[in-house]
Amino acid sequence: MLTPFLLLLPCLPQPQFDGPQPPVQEVEASEDPSAVHMATGVKVGEVTGTSAVVWTRLTVAPEANFGGAPWADDAQAVPEGLTLAAMEGAVPGAPGEVRLRWRKAGEEGFRHETPWTAVDPARDFTAQFTLTEGIEPGEHYFVAISARPPGAQEGSLLQLAGFRTPPGPAVQAPARFTVVSCQSWRRRDDPANGHRIYPVMQGLDPDFLVHTGDVVYYDKPGPFAKSPELARHKWNRLYALPFERAFHERVPTWFMTDDHDVLKNDCWPGQSYGEISWEEGLDLYREQTPSGPRPYRRVRWGRDLEVWFMEGRAFRSPNRMPDGPDKSIWGAEQKAWFKRTFAESDATFRVLVSSTPIVGPDRGNKNDNHANKGFRTEGDELRSYLAEHDDVFVICGDRHWQYVSQDPASGVWEFACGPSTDAHAGGFSERNRSEAHRYLKVCGGFLEVVLEYEEGQPRLLFQHRGVDGEVLHADRRLPTRGR
Numbered sequence: 001m002l003t004p005f006l007l008l009l010p011c012l013p014q015p016q017f018d019g020p021q022p023p024v025q026e027v028e029a030s031e032d033p034s035a036v037h038m039a040t041g042v043k044v045g046e047v048t049g050t051s052a053v054v055w056t057r058l059t060v061a062p063e064a065n066f067g068g069a070p071w072a073d074d075a076q077a078v079p080e081g082l083t084l085a086a087m088e089g090a091v092p093g094a095p096g097e098v099r100l101r102w103r104k105a106g107e108e109g110f111r112h113e114t115p116w117t118a119v120d121p122a123r124d125f126t127a128q129f130t131l132t133e134g135i136e137p138g139e140h141y142f143v144a145i146s147a148r149p150p151g152a153q154e155g156s157l158l159q160l161a162g163f164r165t166p167p168g169p170a171v172q173a174p175a176r177f178t179v180v181s182c183q184s185w186r187r188r189d190d191p192a193n194g195h196r197i198y199p200v201m202q203g204l205d206p207d208f209l210v211h212t213g214d215v216v217y218y219d220k221p222g223p224f225a226k227s228p229e230l231a232r233h234k235w236n237r238l239y240a241l242p243f244e245r246a247f248h249e250r251v252p253t254w255f256m257t258d259d260h261d262v263l264k265n266d267c268w269p270g271q272s273y274g275e276i277s278w279e280e281g282l283d284l285y286r287e288q289t290p291s292g293p294r295p296y297r298r299v300r301w302g303r304d305l306e307v308w309f310m311e312g313r314a315f316r317s318p319n320r321m322p323d324g325p326d327k328s329i330w331g332a333e334q335k336a337w338f339k340r341t342f343a344e345s346d347a348t349f350r351v352l353v354s355s356t357p358i359v360g361p362d363r364g365n366k367n368d369n370h371a372n373k374g375f376r377t378e379g380d381e382l383r384s385y386l387a388e389h390d391d392v393f394v395i396c397g398d399r400h401w402q403y404v405s406q407d408p409a410s411g412v413w414e415f416a417c418g419p420s421t422d423a424h425a426g427g428f429s430e431r432n433r434s435e436a437h438r439y440l441k442v443c444g445g446f447l448e449v450v451l452e453y454e455e456g457q458p459r460l461l462f463q464h465r466g467v468d469g470e471v472l473h474a475d476r477r478l479p480t481r482g483r
Contacts, residue, residue, distance in 0.1 A: 045290030049137030064240035089237025093125030138167035181397025194241030212397025213258025226274020359414035
């Protein structure tokens with residue numbers, strides 16, 4: 001007999017949605033060993049005014065095996081005599097079916113639903129759904145994800161998620177989003193719960209999160225993930241952590257690739273890492289995140305804000321290729337799309353998000369981004385192009401320090417979010433502050449971006465926050481061009 005109970009997660013600040021408030025997670029549990037669970041939670045992403053992508057995965061147990069056998073630093077495979085399920089953080093997948101139902105806040109009952117759909121064992125027992133029916137701009141939505149084991153007629157588990165859709169381009173509406181980068185399992189600052197920035201960000205009630213990449217680190221120890229099996233293990237153990245799970249049930253995310261979660265440090269097309277080919281590395285990323293059909297995207301948030309999320313790995317030239325007009329990080333097709341859509345936009349503020357720096361300055365020994373000499377030609381091209389437009393700002397991840405800089409040549413501004421924890425900060429010294437820096441701090445945390453209004457006039461606020469949420473630096477911008 002199924003006995004419903006409420007699975008209580010750590011006491012975290014919850015964002016306030018309009019309309020009735022469902023519990024964070026409501027579970028009908030059973031001692032039946034065939035029951036399925038969702039230990040890696042749910043992720044919502046790619047939310048526009050008319051669509052959203054929902055990701056989920058079925059698991060054998062309701063929680064990860066956090067008490068499992070520890071990984072040796074030099075491990076590249078499961079130790080002899082053990083199984084992956086026996087290792088610390090393991091979250092074995094399970095076959096079964098899932099169904100989504102969703103409704104607008106304030107509506108009675110769930111008016112829209114998907115058919116029961118089998119999760120894919122070849123894709124780590126995951127399933128992704130693109131919701132379009134009933135999705136409208138400027139609304140709040142609740143999603144109920146039901147699951148059942150193979151052959152069952154009724155769902156044995158229910159998990160809830162929520163998201164907001166952006167308002168239409170004619171609507172004057174405030175916005176808030178956060179930006180993170182570089183999160184490591186071994187450098188998480190709450191060993192039992194995950195990364196402390198997640199409940200802090202959740203308490204700010206952002207409309208969405210941008211993860212600029214290095215979500216996991218295949219090429220870092222404990223273990224080195226040189227096979228798809230171990231790559232998936234690194235994803236699963238991270239998103240089974242309570243802080244991460246609770247956050248992604250409530251905040252949609254735009255996920256962006258970077259080197260460590262495609263293959264290895266500073267990688268480019270044609271390379272491999274152990275058994276993982278370049279194509280498989282990109283596919284594993286799409287498998288583990290809510291993904292749309294194209295890796296470069298944009299979202300318009302009302303009248304005054306538009307944000308571009310650029311793909312920095314899939315189309316790049318080899319780092320060691322001599323610099324010149326044919327060497328590119330973005331590739332010709334993506335770059336043409338960006339310039340066309342950017343020029344067409346009438347948003348008051350335009351924000352470009354790049355996984356890697358465009359302005360910098362970066363360390364002299366790096367050669368992987370537009371701020372380095374290895375991609376200087378395209379970097380100069382992009383900075384010159386952006387300088388032709390008003391009220392434009394660049395946000396980047398990848399660097400393990402926070403900064404605000406202004407390019408001396410073009411005047412373009414860049415805001416680097418820094419790494420997710422203080423333990424992950426480093427690689428730069430505050431003594432190396434240059435003429436380009438307006439703010440520089442080697443620390444962990446995140447970047448918060450707020451579109452706000454004063455007497456009807458929009459302004460954009462950039463706030464660098466530490467891991468506990470303290471504001472370390474604030475930069476408020478007024479529009480310089482008339483509407």
